[in-house]
Amino acid sequence: MFVLFKRSILRLAIIDAPGILHHLIIRVIERRDIFRDKIDQEKFVDRLSQLIPETQASCYAWVLMTNHALFLFRSGPFGIAKGVRGLPNNTAIV
Numbered sequence: 001m002f003v004l005f006k007r008s009i010l011r012l013a014i015i016d017a018p019g020i021l022h023h024l025i026i027r028v029i030e031r032r033d034i035f036r037d038k039i040d041q042e043k044f045v046d047r048l049s050q051l052i053p054e055t056q057a058s059c060y061a062w063v064l065m066t067n068h069a070l071f072l073f074r075s076g077p078f079g080i081a082k083g084v085r086g087l088p089n090n091t092a093i094v
Contacts, residue, residue: 016079024084027068034067055082 028034035041041064052059056076063070073080 016075016081018075018077018079020075020080022073022075022080024071024073024080025068026071031067034064034069
């Protein structure tokens, strides 16, 4: 199963099932900075720390950079889609 993105980049579609390990990349559309300032970054981390227990997911590793963030999640019983729905709307999950 493949999904075609802009610039003809071919990527596998996300398999969403309980207990699957996911490597997620979050970036802002137009590749701008994700966070306006340190407070904005802290709010993102706070929201993420709420979403993980709510979705019963596990986060094994993460890194926040200026224009993207990387995560290694194991989805909970509801899959990964429910969790990423709670993140900001101006980001693209790859």
